[in-house]
Amino acid sequence: MSVMxxxxxxxxxxxxxxxxxxxxxxxxxxxxxxxxxxxxxWPERISVRQAERLVRHFMGTEPGTYLTEGPxxxxxxxxxxxxxx
Ligand SMILES: [Zn+2]
Numbered sequence: 001m002s003v004m005x006x007x008x009x010x011x012x013x014x015x016x017x018x019x020x021x022x023x024x025x026x027x028x029x030x031x032x033x034x035x036x037x038x039x040x041x042w043p044e045r046i047s048v049r050q051a052e053r054l055v056r057h058f059m060g061t062e063p064g065t066y067l068t069e070g071p072x073x074x075x076x077x078x079x080x081x082x083x084x085x
Contacts, residue, residue, distance in 0.1 A: 006031055010062045021055060031063060038066035 006013040007025030016026040020035075027035065035058055042054060058066070074082070 008059050008061070008063060021052065021059075025059060034063065034066050037068045040068075041066075 003014040004016045004026050006016045006028040007020070008027065008031045011028060011031055013028035013030065016028040018027045018029065018032045019025070020027045020032075035055065038054070038058055042051070046054075
């Protein structure tokens, strides 16, 4: 743990300084940002225990799993073709 490796499965990042799960694991900034996006899908009211379970689940997922993608933008002409076909 001396290199402070990200505790998320398949994440190669080191020198992470965000501690999660009561200090038992490090998380890199990218994964933390993704965790925040994942958090937005949680129920409005939740117990700390449920949240902990969800974070543990998150740690076992591959980076990118919970990235919320914005709407796919295409060119005006392409969009026009799609809706007039
Ligand atoms: Zn990471």
